[in-house]
Amino acid sequence: MRAVLLGPWLRAGTGPRPHPATPHRAPHRALRAAPTAPNTACDSQQRLPAAGRDLPALKQKVSVEVLDHLEQLALVDFRDSEGVERLQKAIQFADQLHEVNTDGVEPMDSVLEDRCLYLREDDVTEGNCTKELLENAREKVEEYFVAPPGNIPLPKLEERETFLQGSK
Amino acid sequence: MAAAVAMAARGCGGVWRRARQRGAGQPGPGPGPFPRGQRAVACNARGGAVPAGKSGLVPWVPVVGLEIHAQISSNSKLFSGSQVQFAAPPNSLVSFFDASLPGTLPVLNRRCVEAAVMTGLALNCSINKKSLFDRKHYFYADLPAGYQITQQRVPIAVNGSLSYSLCIDNKMSQMVTKTVRIKQIQLEQDSGKSLHDDTRSQTLVDLNRAGVGLMEVVMEPDMCCGEEAAAAVRELQLILQTLGSSQAVMAEGQLRVDANVSVHHPGEPYGVRTEVKNINSIRFLAKAIDYEIQRQIEELENGGTILNETRAFDSKLGCTVPMRDKEGKQDYRFMPEPNLPPLILYDAKSLPANMNHQQVINIDWIHERLPDLPSVKRKKLVEQYGILPEHSFTLLNEDGLAEFFESVVKQTQMKPKKVIGWILKDLLSYLKQHSLTVKESPVSSFLLADLLNLLEKKEISSPAAKQVMAIKAGNQKVLNKLIGLVQKKTEGRSNPVLVKQLLEKKLSE
Numbered sequence: 069m070r071a072v073l074l075g076p077w078l079r080a081g082t083g084p085r086p087h088p089a090t091p092h093r094a095p096h097r098a099l100r101a102a103p104t105a106p107n108t109a110c111d112s113q114q115r116l117p118a119a120g121r122d123l124p125a126l127k128q129k130v131s132v133e134v135l136d137h138l139e140q141l142a143l144v145d146f147r148d149s150e151g152v153e154r155l156q157k158a159i160q161f162a163d164q165l166h167e168v169n170t171d172g173v174e175p176m177d178s179v180l181e182d183r184c185l186y187l188r189e190d191d192v193t194e195g196n197c198t199k200e201l202l203e204n205a206r207e208k209v210e211e212y213f214v215a216p217p218g219n220i221p222l223p224k225l226e227e228r229e230t231f232l233q234g235s236k
Numbered sequence: 237m238a239a240a241v242a243m244a245a246r247g248c249g250g251v252w253r254r255a256r257q258r259g260a261g262q263p264g265p266g267p268g269p270f271p272r273g274q275r276a277v278a279c280n281a282r283g284g285a286v287p288a289g290k291s292g293l294v295p296w297v298p299v300v301g302l303e304i305h306a307q308i309s310s311n312s313k314l315f316s317g318s319q320v321q322f323a324a325p326p327n328s329l330v331s332f333f334d335a336s337l338p339g340t341l342p343v344l345n346r347r348c349v350e351a352a353v354m355t356g357l358a359l360n361c362s363i364n365k366k367s368l369f370d371r372k373h374y375f376y377a378d379l380p381a382g383y384q385i386t387q388q389r390v391p392i393a394v395n396g397s398l399s400y401s402l403c404i405d406n407k408m409s410q411m412v413t414k415t416v417r418i419k420q421i422q423l424e425q426d427s428g429k430s431l432h433d434d435t436r437s438q439t440l441v442d443l444n445r446a447g448v449g450l451m452e453v454v455m456e457p458d459m460c461c462g463e464e465a466a467a468a469v470r471e472l473q474l475i476l477q478t479l480g481s482s483q484a485v486m487a488e489g490q491l492r493v494d495a496n497v498s499v500h501h502p503g504e505p506y507g508v509r510t511e512v513k514n515i516n517s518i519r520f521l522a523k524a525i526d527y528e529i530q531r532q533i534e535e536l537e538n539g540g541t542i543l544n545e546t547r548a549f550d551s552k553l554g555c556t557v558p559m560r561d562k563e564g565k566q567d568y569r570f571m572p573e574p575n576l577p578p579l580i581l582y583d584a585k586s587l588p589a590n591m592n593h594q595q596v597i598n599i600d601w602i603h604e605r606l607p608d609l610p611s612v613k614r615k616k617l618v619e620q621y622g623i624l625p626e627h628s629f630t631l632l633n634e635d636g637l638a639e640f641f642e643s644v645v646k647q648t649q650m651k652p653k654k655v656i657g658w659i660l661k662d663l664l665s666y667l668k669q670h671s672l673t674v675k676e677s678p679v680s681s682f683l684l685a686d687l688l689n690l691l692e693k694k695e696i697s698s699p700a701a702k703q704v705m706a707i708k709a710g711n712q713k714v715l716n717k718l719i720g721l722v723q724k725k726t727e728g729r730s731n732p733v734l735v736k737q738l739l740e741k742k743l744s745e
Contacts, residue, residue, distance in 0.1 A: 141567050143375075177368075177572035185577045187595055190310050190347035193317030194331035201327055201335050201443075211326045212440035215377030217432065 130156055140222045296499045296536075298529040299506060300465050301457030302416075304472065305450045306482040307426065307490040308351045314425055314449035315342030315385065322488050326442040334447040336380035341575050346597070348449035349392070351481035352423050353581065353602050355451055356393025358475050358609055359418050363599050365581050367392045369423075369573035374566060377441050378428035386452075388570050391422035392579065398455070399611065400471040401629065402463060411626055416468050417456040426450050445489075451482065457496065457506075461529065462522030469493055469518055474610040474632060486517050493521055497528040499536065507532070507542060512556055514548040524549035528556050613638070621645065621652035630660055636674035637664065640681050647685035650692045658688060662705055679708050 135152060138144055146152050198211055207214040310320055318331040333340035356363050368390045371383040396418035404410040428446035430439045453472065459465050473491060476482040484491040498509035512528055515521045527549075532542050547556040582588065584600040608616070614628035617638065623631075631638040641659045645652045663684065667677060684705070691701045707718065722735050 137567070141569070178574055178577065180574075180577040183577045184591075184595065185344060185579050187346040187349065187597070188312075188317070188343045189594070190312055190345055191317065192312050192319040194312075194333075195318035195329045197330070197332075198325070198327045201330055201332075204337075209438075209440055211328075212431070212442055213327070213377075215430070215439040215441050217434070217437050217439055219375060 130159065143222070294501050296533050297502050298460050298532075299457045299498050299500070299509070300459040300461065300525055300529075301496040301509075302453075302455040302459070302465055302469065303494045303496070304453040304455070304469065305426075305492045305494075306355075306453065306472075306476055306484055308348050308449035308451060309480060309482050309490075310345060310347045310351065310449060312345060312347075313447040314345055314348050314423065316340075316447055317343075318447070320448050321444075322490075324444055326440075327444065329444040330446065334380075334443055336382075342385060342573075344576065344579070345449060346594075348423060349579065349581075349597055350602060351449070351479075352392045352421060352451050353597065353599055354479045354606060355453070355476065355481045356396065356421050357599070357603050357606060358479055359393070359396035359398055359421070359453070361393035361396030361418060361421060363393050363581060364390055365583070365586070365599075366390065367423075367579045367581075369576040369579070370570050371573050373569045373571075376427070376430075377439055378430045378443070378446065380428070380443065380446065384425050384427065385573050385576075386424035387422035389572075391420045392581075393421040394419070396421070398468060398472060398475075400464075400467045402467050403626070411629070414459075414464060414467075416458045416464075419454040419456050421454075422452050424450050424452055457498075462525035465493075465495060465525050466518045466522040469521060470633075471610065473518075478607055478610055478613075480607075495521065495525050495528070497525055497532065498542070499529060499532045507536075508544050510542060510544065510556075511546045512549055513546060513559065514550075516551065520549060520551050523551075523554060524556060527554060531556065621656070623653060623656045627656050627660060630664070634664065634667075634674060640674050640677070643681035644685045644688070647682060648688045648692070650688045655688060658684065658705075662702060666706075679705060683708060 130152070135146060135155075139146060146155070202208050202211060202213070205213050307320075308314070312318060313320055313331075313334065316331040316333040318334055319329045321329060331340075333342065353363055367387055369385055370388040372386050372388065373383040375382060397415050398418055399413055399415045401411045401413050404412055426445050426448040428441055428443040430441055432439055455468070459468060469491075473484045473486075476484040476491075482490060486492075493515050495512045495515065496509045497512060498507040500507040510528060510532070512524050515524050528547070535542060543558075546559045548559045549556050581597050581599055583598060587598060588596065610632050614625065614632055617623060617628045617631060618625055631641055637659065640663075641652075641656065644659065645655055648655065663677065663679065666672075666679075667674065672678075687696075687701055687704055690696045691698060696704070703717070718739060719732055719735050722730055722739075723732065
């Protein structure tokens with residue numbers, strides 16, 4: 069499996085920056101230990117975060133171990149500090165969700181939750197399209213797809229050519 | 237890691253020999269976890285701890301839990317309309333969804349849900365009227381989507397139990413009943429098949445199996461040895477086959493068992509567990525578990541530690557070895573399956589009034605139609621025919637034998653208590669010797685009933701009846717003996733070739 073390079077995606081939207089990128093400083097507003105947000109969940113006047121609004125500071129920076137773990141699992145290449153910056157910003161942005169009081173509210177995990185799950189009859193209606201499926205394969209051997217011998221694991225952090233190495 | 241590879245290369249016996257030499261003053265002879273001549277039982281059927289290990293000090297308590305995957309017996313797959321069939325041309329039973337092509341969506345198969353509900357009810361589970369589907373992510377060539385749709389948060393059935401029986405001390409006459417708790421049953425997709433071509437350093441992938449419906453049955457770690465696990469799996473297999481929810485043939489991959497094994501001292505917390513995979517038969521299941529228990533005990537007694545790893549059972553060497561691709565802890569990044577709403581099941585009380593009943597699954601309706609489970613069948617056989625409980629186990633253990641027995645009883649005047657002896661001793665041992673199934677028996681129930689009638693009417697003696705059965709079953713030696721007897725009677729005046737022909741003609745009638 070080749071690593072999916074999400075580095076460019078993470079960097080999208082930011083202009084070129086001088087090296088080295090300075091770490092993001094904490095904004096003026098201090099973060100309370102246990103944010104108890106006002107009950108504004110249904111408040112239609114609650115402002116959505118504007119582009120320039122200060123984001124709450126990250127409770128802790130994303131550690132190198134976590135970044136290494138992410139690179140291995142999701143095969144994401146953070147590539148450079150910009151990529152990591154982008155990740156930290158994304159987490160900070162999502163952390164705003166903590167400002168909403170959700171005590172006693174059932175989580176929703178799909179907008180489909182009230183729909184009826186359709187049940188299909190146990191009939192054979194598909195298949196028998198070997199040729200079509202194999203058309204997509206770069207390599208094939210007698211109607212089998214061909215894959216590498218096993219998962220090729222990402223080498224350990226020490227052996228990888230990743231900028232994370234220097235940060236340990 | 238290197239040590240483990242060395243172990244695999246040299247064969248397990250060698251390493252254990254070395255381990256013993258390392259410890260000074262170790263008593264006891266010989267190599268290997270299983271000294272020759274001793275049956276490798278890690279616990280007795282009463283659930284006691286393993287008697288003291290080599291050091292003769294504190295006993296060990298082995299803990300065994302099982303994760304069983306049973307392929308659902310259905311025409312089409314869990315989320316698509318491609319066919320479910322063993323041994324078809326590669327990639328011929330694959331739909332666009334199974335191949336994970338973009339723009340395809342899962343559509344749940346009603347039959348698979350019914351199979352899971354039946355199985356849950358048979359295992360005394362609570363059926364969740366609302367269950368959810370999730371995605372379990374990992375990368376492997378035979379999982380084209382990169383995730384498996386399963387039920388991790390809220391599965392379809394929970395908190396059940398399975399009762400099974402064991403013979404104590406190898407004697408059939410003493411059976412003890414045990415129970416293992418069922419944690420949950422969940423519906424999930426099967427993956428495709430990988431064929432490893434080491435010579436060309438590649439893997440060939442066949443997606444025929446990808447997307448086939450599975451029921452994962454998770455058992456709590458209530459067992460303590462290979463024998464218990466084997467008995468529990470055998471009983472589960474019989475139940476699934478009786479229900480028809482799975483054909484549960486291990487050799488065809490319709491029933492796959494992974495064992496979680498750990499050991500600890502009584503009163504102390506559970507030890508680190510290992511997962512043992514690649515077990516292809518019930519016999520190997522018992523062997524693999526007993527081996528792993530012994531391996532862990534030896535490792536710990538020699539001052540080593542147990543790694544929380546996945547190991548494969550090597551049936552040729554009879555040992556477990558670490559599995560290569562499962563290094564390091566997996567993070568499956570579970571998330572709700574966004575394309576499937578919750579699965580809602582109904583019962584008689586909650587049945588919706590104006591829904592298309594093809595879209596409704598009624599748990600009570602299914603409950604009413606469950607067939608007699610093996611435990612009930614055994615009880616009925618004992619009550620109806622006065623046979624011993626252990627006889628009923630043997631009857632049900634052999635496919636078709638119970639029906640054969642009942643058929644003979646119907647056609648003969650001989651009492652069932654006597655008939656059972658002929659079935660279990662004479663017929664069954666013959667079939668076993670020649671590796672035949674009951675269906676392939678050369679002696680039909682009609683013939684056996686006929687023979688037993690003659691015996692009852694005292695027209696023939698018991699040894700004679702046994703001989704006739706043997707001949708009918710094609711035993712050449714006995715046939716020759718008969719020819720010899722005829723010769724004696726006719727004082728050598730009969731033509732042996734003609735006698736043989738006549739006898740064979742008679743026998744084929």
